[in-house]
Amino acid sequence: MHGVLSSPPSERSKQREHGPRSGTRASQKICSIAGRAGLALAAIFALSCIFATSASAQPHRVGAELWGQANPNYGLIILEGSTRKYPYVDAEAMIWGGIGAPQYGFDDSAEVQALVIAIKVRDPRGISDTRLGRFILATGSVRAMHIDGGHITLRARSKTHFEVFGGVPVDGDIEGRKYDWMVGGRLSQGLGKRGVVGTSYYNRFNAGQRSDEEVGGDFSLRVAHWLDMAAKVSWELVNPGLAEVLGTLSAQTKDRVIRGELFVTKRSPIRMLQATSLFTVLGDPGTLQTGANLRWRAAPRLDLWVNGAMMNAEDQYGWGGYLRGVLRTDDEGKGSILGELRRQSVSVSQWTGIRLAAVIPLYEDIDTTLGLMPEFEIIFPDDPDPGQGSVWPWGRLALRWQPSKSWAIAAACEASANQVQRYEVRALARVSYQAEWPKK
Amino acid sequence: MTRRLIAVIAFVALAGSVGACAKILGLEQESQDWAFEHRAHVLEGINCLECHAGIEDAGETGDLHLPTTADCVECHQDPHDPNECGDCHGRARTRAAAATAKKHMRFSHAQHSEAGAGDCVRCHVNVTTDDDYARTKHPTCFSCHAHKGQWDTRDCDGCHVELQAEVAFPESHVVHDGDFLREHGVQAAAQADLCTTCHTQRQCAACHGITVPTIPSRLAFDAPMRQSMHRANFFAVHDMQAAADPGACVICHSAIFCVDCHTREGIAGLDAARGNPHPAGWSGPPGTSNDHGPAARLDPVGCASCHGGAGEMLCVGCHRVGGPGGNPHPANFSSRLDIINDLPCRLCHLGNL
Structure with a gap:
């Protein structure tokens, strides 16, 4: 139920950031390869099931989920499975089919997509492992990337790791950002118990041209048992300059009652856009955040957080932060209550938010649980445009019933008002099933 | 008289509130079970096998070999309580942790008891304290075996079965205690293979995948405590x-x-x-x-x-x-x-x- 009607899909939604030498042919090849990979995956799954019968074998898992939403109407079926034949191979897959609302990028016709189809082959001595298929590539300063391709890691006795990776970035119908292919590598050195340092390189091609080419460095160090630090820096070569800097330094008391963190995030979005975009020559509204985060376990069941950051966006300085508390209502944390006050004041982003949420166990025995999950959030924008309202509330009430360890059924109703919709009411439901075998 | 009555009522209300708060905040222990008195038994020179009979021959599967009330009353012939000893002596969550370890470890006591010459404390160092969490920690394992190499190559499967389901957070506080949403990226950058020992590709792809069916906070609408980049509102x-x-x-x-x-x-x-x-x-x-x-x-x-x-x-x-x-x-x-x-x-x- 909407306060405002949607307009029909535009022609623009069919436009792509592609030139004539697009990755279409590559994508077709990948589809073909993916089909064969799927068959191979099924074969491996079957072989693993046959041979992995000892009591201590890794279990095989399959799962299915039906998920639906009313208004806009939208339905999903999600199938997943994983298996492992230690130490040689493990495989996992998750595919889904959906039909429904164009707001989520779907046409009115049904759509089937693979989120993950990956197989990891491992040398039994741990010298190398290779991942093939569709997976998330994230290593070193390379930002997480969904690709159809491969990733090989070689390990030397000196704790030196050499990685090479490449493939075709996944082209989602929802996103529209397309690339022809990408390739890169990473060299890292382990420092014993202290951590790892590494350097990496990758490039992506779009419409037959270099779109991104980055070199970077990263490290993760545990200087003392109470002190951690990690950072990564990437430097764009096509449009020279810093693309991204992330750093964190955290310390905590021995009993873990207090944990503090200092962090810095600097991003240059113009260097993350495709370099083939005309807008990359106009300038860079770089963003910077630096601040601190403190968590205090004030009581065995009560955690408190305070977070504050200085922010810079579009050459304007501001700040953001939150206060959060979580109270567990029992020793095991099965029930909990969350309260949060959030404030952001930088550039045109000026708002205050309050969020309340809870998990309330209603019934529980050995295998069966019943719980209620209310959630409420309200946003107070500082300067709402006329006609957009002065507060934007949102609420959801969910109920989950788990009749056995394999089955879970959940339903929810949510309502909201925001700058676009005067009111909106939705219903959601999910039924999921998971099975594993053999059981140890 | 009235003032005194008001004072008494106020005192009772205050005490009740403090008690309720202590209960709510977990300052007052909810269950009445306590850490098992391992140290006292060790100091008495009682051999571990007297209570954990048969553990020296235990393989990867089978019984946990925890003592029963019948085992206790062999020595403690005049129990002070008619209930099961385990109701108070030894925490339920410790026994649950032992069951989880049994389920998720490729570990044979039979192999190790021979190598350790029956010296259980060599690995279970915690029993010398009043901490009843007796599970052996990584440094103890690495001190004897070639497991260190397995750690370096993230070959956790050598010992752990389904580490992900075991929900064993790393002892280092690297990520999970903090602002996971912001920290996990930079921490995972250098040590992604450490993360993948527990986390599957499906978990990464749930947020980072281009072909996600919908955002995680909508898919798992019944998990309001889970952090998400695109929160509900x-x-x-x-x-x-x-x-x-x-x-x-x-x-x-x-x-x-x-x-x-x-x-x-x-x-x-x-x-x-x-x-x-x-x-x-x-x-x-x-x-x-x-x-x-x-x-x-x-x-x-x-x-x-x-x-x-x-x-x-x-x-x-x-x-x-x-x-x-x-x-x-x-x-x-x-x-x-x-x-x-x-x-x-x-x-x-x-x-x-």
């Missing part, structure tokens, strides 16, 4: 967040994503009749205010959120030699781009003109 602030941190958006989203939705909802986008976001004087012939130029230089990503990709032609349509926008190249302009092949040069310089 994110939609209400998404435009402001995009202005505050455009770099965070463009990591995953491109121009088409924004313009698709805005066009469908009739908010700006390409359906100008339903709402042009640009104010009067935004663009016009030379000599007029033409606010779009400075704005584009201040926030090109804002422009790119609608005019990316083929929208570049929108600029080049005017800003070209002979066009109403004039020559886009300032004096002494130079570029290292290839005029024939590189965008955006080739949009105008067809045939190297």
Whole structure:
């Protein structure tokens, strides 16, 4: 139920950031390869099931989920499975089919997509492992990337790791950002118990041209048992300059009652856009955040957080932060209550938010649980445009019933008002099933 | 008399409140079970096998070999309570942890008891204290075996079965205690293989996948405590967040994503009749205010959120030699781009003109 009607899909939604030498042919090849990979995956799954019968074998898992939403109407079926034949191979897959609302990028016709189809082959001595298929590539300063391709890691006795990776970035119908292919590598050195340092390189091609080419460095160090630090820096070569800097330094008391963190995030979005975009020559509204985060376990069941950051966006300085508390209502944390006050004041982003949420166990025995999950959030924008309202509330009430360890059924109703919709009411439901075998 | 009554009532109310708060906050222990008195038994010289009979022959599966009340009363012949000893002596959660370890470890006591010459404390060092969490920690394992090499190569499967389901957080506090959403990326950058010992590709792809069916906070709508980049009411602030941190958006989203939705909802986008976001004087012939130029230089990503990709032609349509926008190249302009092949040069310089 909407306060405002949607307009029909535009022609623009069919436009792509592609030139004539697009990755279409590559994508077709990948589809073909993916089909064969799927068959191979099924074969491996079957072989693993046959041979992995000892009591201590890794279990095989399959799962299915039906998920639906009313208004806009939208339905999903999600199938997943994983298996492992230690130490040689493990495989996992998750595919889904959906039909429904164009707001989520779907046409009115049904759509089937693979989120993950990956197989990891491992040398039994741990010298190398290779991942093939569709997976998330994230290593070193390379930002997480969904690709159809491969990733090989070689390990030397000196704790030196050499990685090479490449493939075709996944082209989602929802996103529209397309690339022809990408390739890169990473060299890292382990420092014993202290951590790892590494350097990496990758490039992506779009419409037959270099779109991104980055070199970077990263490290993760545990200087003392109470002190951690990690950072990564990437430097764009096509449009020279810093693309991204992330750093964190955290310390905590021995009993873990207090944990503090200092962090810095600097991003240059113009260097993350495709370099083939005309807008990359106009300038860079770089963003910077630096601040601190403190968590205090004030009581065995009560955690408190305070977070504050200085922010810079579009050459304007501001700040953001939150206060959060979580109270567990029992020793095991099965029930909990969350309260949060959030404030952001930088550039045109000026708002205050309050969020309340809870998990309330209603019934529980050995295998069966019943719980209620209310959630409420309200946003107070500082300067709402006329006609957009002065507060934007949102609420959801969910109920989950788990009749056995394999089955879970959940339903929810949510309502909201925001700058676009005067009111909106939705219903959601999910039924999921998971099975594993053999059981140890 | 009345004052005294009020004082008593106030005192009772205060005490009740403090007691309730202590209970709510977990300051008062809810269950009445206590850590088992291992230390006292060790100091008495009682051999472990007297209580944990048969553990020396235990394999990877089978019984936990925890003592029963019958075992206890062999020595403690005059128990002070008619209930089961285990109801109070030894924590239920410790026994549950032992069952979890049995389920998820490839560990045979039979193999280790021979090597350890029956010295259980050599591995279970915690029994010498009053801490009844007796599970052996990594450094103890690594002190004898070649497991260190397995740690280096993240070969956890050598000992652990389904580490993910075991929910054994790393002893280091690297990520899970903090602001996971912000920290996990930078921590995982250098040690991704450590993360993958527990986390599957499906978990990464649930947020980072291009082909996700919907955002995680909608898919798992019954998990309000789970952190998510796009929290439940994110939609209400998404435009402001995009202005505050455009770099965070463009990591995953491109121009088409924004313009698709805005066009469908009739908010700006390409359906100008339903709402042009640009104010009067935004663009016009030379000599007029033409606010779009400075704005584009201040926030090109804002422009790119609608005019990316083929929208570049929108600029080049005017800003070209002979066009109403004039020559886009300032004096002494130079570029290292290839005029024939590189965008955006080739949009105008067809045939190297």
